[in-house]
Amino acid sequence: MKRILCYGDSNVWGFVPGSFNSETKLAKRHEKNQLWTTVLQEKLGDDYEVFFDGINGRTTDLDEINPGRPFRNGFAFLEFSLEIHYPIDLIIVWLGTNDTKNQFNRSSFEIKKGLQKIVTLINESVSGKNASAPKVLVICPPPITENSHPEFNYDAIKKSKELSKLYFDLSIEMQFEFLDSGLYIQSSMIDGIHLDSNSCNIIGNRIAEKVILMKV
Numbered sequence: 001m002k003r004i005l006c007y008g009d010s011n012v013w014g015f016v017p018g019s020f021n022s023e024t025k026l027a028k029r030h031e032k033n034q035l036w037t038t039v040l041q042e043k044l045g046d047d048y049e050v051f052f053d054g055i056n057g058r059t060t061d062l063d064e065i066n067p068g069r070p071f072r073n074g075f076a077f078l079e080f081s082l083e084i085h086y087p088i089d090l091i092i093v094w095l096g097t098n099d100t101k102n103q104f105n106r107s108s109f110e111i112k113k114g115l116q117k118i119v120t121l122i123n124e125s126v127s128g129k130n131a132s133a134p135k136v137l138v139i140c141p142p143p144i145t146e147n148s149h150p151e152f153n154y155d156a157i158k159k160s161k162e163l164s165k166l167y168f169d170l171s172i173e174m175q176f177e178f179l180d181s182g183l184y185i186q187s188s189m190i191d192g193i194h195l196d197s198n199s200c201n202i203i204g205n206r207i208a209e210k211v212i213l214m215k216v
Helices: 036-044 074-085 108-123 154-174 197-214
Strands: 002-008 048-054 090-094 135-140 177-180
Touching: 002 036, 002 074, 036 048, 036 197, 048 074, 074 108, 090 108, 090 197, 108 135, 108 154, 135 154, 135 197, 154 177, 177 197
Parallel strands: 002 048, 002 090, 090 135, 135 177
Antiparallel strands: none
16 A cells, blocks of 8 residues: 655645634634545545645744744654654655745745755655655645735745746756646635635645656
8 A cells, every 4th residue: 555645734734714713823624525635545545545744834944933833844843754654655745835924034945945955854764665765746835815814925925926936946956746736726815825625626636646647
């Protein structure tokens, strides 16, 4: 059986657009059958086992400043996830949106470098079968829309639109697989960041088609 780990932020976790509760600091989660990771599992069938590790606010390699929640640095906690889910045939990485937040003042090129650190760590790991490295598939998140949270200003929207080209270039340089989700879906107009259930279904199917073509 092939083992697939989906590693990322709130759009891996399953954040329902516009559902954040300012009192509890929590959000509603899509029903299990609506998650794109579930759609991926159902499309791939019993020859695959899909796991996911997603947390709201996760970045490529930055510690959150405001509100300063722990465990949001994707690079710092990746090794834990690799060991927890070992052995892994394929890791699907969905990160970058939170790096565009105002608090980080980060350029799109610097976000690309953060992703490069993630992929390098995976490539140098022995988390795959027979002490090899897992294959990597990077999903570029859809661009942020203008209805986004105040943390995502005009510059954040602009940077989110630049990630696809930068991620694609990096995929050629580092020889990993790449899929631009923005070609198929868009962030919800409710909050400009997260996916509605229809987009989850669409991208789950698209990712499954990509995985099948990869012959993991």
